[in-house]
Amino acid sequence: MNLRAMRAIAAKDLAVVRRSKAVMLPLIIVPLIMVLVLPLVASFAPTFANIPGASDLGALIEQMPESFQAQLAPFDEEQRLVVLLLVYMFAPLYLVVPMMVASVIAADAFAGEKERKTLEALLHTPTSDTELVLAKLAVGFVPAVVVAWSAFVIYAVVANAAAWPTMGQIFFPTAMWWVLALLVAPGVAAFGLGATVLVSARVSTFQEAYQIGGLVVVPLVLLVVGQAAGVVFLSTALVAVIGVVFWVLAAVLIGLGLRTFRRGELLARG
């Protein structure tokens, strides 16, 4: 492995990404909504909404498994709403952060380089196909995890602070969230990267790669819907399983990506 060349490629991609509005805007806005807006709104929900769906909430909780009901047992009605939103409902949304960061940067590093026509000069350099892919994967992965973990810390602070009037105690992060942040978030980032690499080999612009690659959020949307419908309950064990599944899928996609990203074939496809 030519680590020096890989580091140079990663550093260059990162420098380029930092100067691109199309990439930086979603990278800043989505995590901000996630770590600031959502917990603030949720924390004040009991105060000014006066629980419009209180009966729905009760019904929803009753559908949940025993273990979940036990988790909520110590809390009163208002506290339950806060915990339900901040701990459970927003958990899949949190995963959007690493997924989005990873796939936007990867779309720029792979398809964007192709679109700007600088890829050919890079292919003529003394790097192997594997080194090129790994360098570009690292460019997406490291920032995705850094942003996701920072978001986790900020979310924890904001959630506890904003919900203090209702909760009166530090209730976050729960064990499930530790698993979510440490295991699942990086897995989701890797999954988004793998999907974007595969898509990027076939499309010719950043926009296409970003849009088609955006389909990777579908599993997360399914989690949100499943939870709201009471079908899925994100227990610590289930979250750990989801994490493992994302890592396995990521490994498969990245493996395919490494096989697809071959200089000869990229140039032959034109």
Added chain:
Amino acid sequence: MSDTVARAPSSPVPAKRAPPAVIETHALGRRFGETVAVADLELRVERGEIVGMLGHNGAGKTTTVRLLNGVLGASSGGARVLGLDPWRDGVALRRRTGVATETPAVDDRLTGRQGLTYFAHIYGVPAASVARRVDEVLHIFDLADAADARVGGYSRGMKQRLSLARTLVHEPELLFLDEPTAGLDPVAARALDERVLSLRASGATVLLCTHNLVQAQALCDRVVVLEHGRMVAAGTPSELAAGLGAATRVTLELTAPAGLDVAALLRDVAGVHGVEDATAAEGGDAPPPDDPSAVRDRRLRLQVDDRAAIAAAVARLVNAGAGVYAVEREAADLEDVYFALHERNGAAA
């Protein structure tokens, strides 16, 4: 003066092996579906040569460069470049080659210096000398003032110079230049020519793909001409001209009576073709044509196969009473060769 060098007697010991060629291909070919991009290419380039590769758009020049640098697989045949198999040892090969691609190399969002530094690291320029090397190539290509500005703001020619600068940052042994003069002003083009010549002097080998026939003629030791992926000619520019019978053009200035049809006089001289009377084109002070004995300045253009034909033509004119006072000879240049080849192959196709 020793015109006759003693020939070495054919020795019983095996002849010393010729030094390996820098580029050597055997029946190299590449197709894309039905399209034949390169076919049956037999190319040999020796160390220190500047070889021009000419051909129309789509002739297969860029594809050849991609094949030789191991970034595109061959459909048939094989090649050795710097003694390596381009496809098996691509990484080792590419460490020693530099390619100025037709496409930009440095992202618009980087500065020129950042782009060059990036390539210096990828190509393994010793870390301690990266900054110095980058400064050197910035200077060579007159980009020092713009070094810290974003490439997005560069003019087309500046981008092209940056692209050339980065192909030299690691001092490659073999340089592929794919249309390097595109977008360059005459001063920059001249500087590039000088740089290429000095690279050759330092032992580098250059494969120059170009549409710029004047540049090819001036720089190249040999040229190969591709057409539809096939090599249709190879040799020094003058060999090509001779081989094609691309004739030498001659202009004669003479005085002759207005009534004498000087052009007709030359039509049956052996080795002379395409005689045309160019007097009319330039004549402004010609006397009235109603006096056939008045002596007029005349100008003739013709093509000759060899020197003897020029002498024969002049003798014929003098014998007929004309006075020849200027003979201008103009050797066929690469442009004539190129168009002659195109006509010949176009007619065949």
